[in-house]
Amino acid sequence: MKSVLIFDSGIGGLSIYLEINKLIPNQHIIYAFDNAAFPYGEQEDDVLVTRVCGMVSALCAEYNIVLVVIACNTASTLVLPYLRELLSIPVVGVVPAIKPAAEISQSKKIGLLATPATVKRAYTRQLVQDFAFSCEVTMVGSTRLVQMSESMLRGIAVDKDELQAVLSPFMGEVDCIVLGCTHFTLIKDKIEDVVGESCQVIDSSKSIANRVAGFLIKEGQKAFLNKHQHWVFSSASVNEEAVLNQEFCQIGFLSIQRVPIF
Numbered sequence: 001m002k003s004v005l006i007f008d009s010g011i012g013g014l015s016i017y018l019e020i021n022k023l024i025p026n027q028h029i030i031y032a033f034d035n036a037a038f039p040y041g042e043q044e045d046d047v048l049v050t051r052v053c054g055m056v057s058a059l060c061a062e063y064n065i066v067l068v069v070i071a072c073n074t075a076s077t078l079v080l081p082y083l084r085e086l087l088s089i090p091v092v093g094v095v096p097a098i099k100p101a102a103e104i105s106q107s108k109k110i111g112l113l114a115t116p117a118t119v120k121r122a123y124t125r126q127l128v129q130d131f132a133f134s135c136e137v138t139m140v141g142s143t144r145l146v147q148m149s150e151s152m153l154r155g156i157a158v159d160k161d162e163l164q165a166v167l168s169p170f171m172g173e174v175d176c177i178v179l180g181c182t183h184f185t186l187i188k189d190k191i192e193d194v195v196g197e198s199c200q201v202i203d204s205s206k207s208i209a210n211r212v213a214g215f216l217i218k219e220g221q222k223a224f225l226n227k228h229q230h231w232v233f234s235s236a237s238v239n240e241e242a243v244l245n246q247e248f249c250q251i252g253f254l255s256i257q258r259v260p261i262f
């Protein structure tokens with residue numbers, strides 16, 4: 001069976017999975033998350049390069065993976081060149097949608113909400129230089145928001161005051177915010193509630209799903225399978241596993257498996 005591998009540090013990549021599954025519902029998916037090293041936004045660069053390259057190539061050696069999606073901005077803005085060197089299949093990365101934001105913004109003042117690592121990356125600075133040189137860019141890096149998204153999928157509601165505090169540097173300053181972390185797309189509606197209608201909130205998930213579908217069609221790699229049989233692998237035991245399994249099950253996965261190759 002031919003599978004698409006979606007990889008993240010946690011459950012954030014599910015925002016990418018949902019769009020891919022909407023577009024190509026019969027494609028078999030393996031979702032793998034490195035919760036042993038979560039949160040990636042707090043990891044050293046060399047640790048991330050070793051872990052992501054090691055795990056993704058081990059999964060590709062073990063399973064018949066036809067395409068990899070690094071559903072993590074923190075990893076993609078760093079490891080894509082290393083990974084593409086290692087693998088002969090397409091590797092799709094998820095990086096902040098700076099270019100569309102610069103085009104959409106009327107005030108030419110945009111925001112980037114990402115992990116602390118992503119806002120510091122040379123890759124991100126280059127994106128801004130290349131595509132948002134005419135804009136003022138306010139960047140906020142928040143690990144707390146990543147944790148809040150993880151908790152939400154385990155049944156803990158997002159605290160509005162805390163969310164407001166994280167978003168406060170953007171308020172009244174920007175008219176478009178880029179969600180540069182896949183976790184944040186899972187709470188996009190809550191972020192929109194706080195920032196209001198005068199500020200657009202955008203992410204990369206739909207365009208990534210289009211890219212993935214395009215690749216698979218071009219390469220004739222579409223694999224067909226019954227629904228509700230996607231697989232999910234973790235690198236460590238999972239907090240609130242029963243609750244999270246319910247969530248995974250509802251969106252088409254079997255129960256989470258610990259994978260020894262991690």
Ligand code: DGL
Nearest residue numbers: 012040041073074181182
């Ligand atoms: N979901 C990830 C991203 O898009 C990383 C979150 C984390 O582990 O810090 O950046």
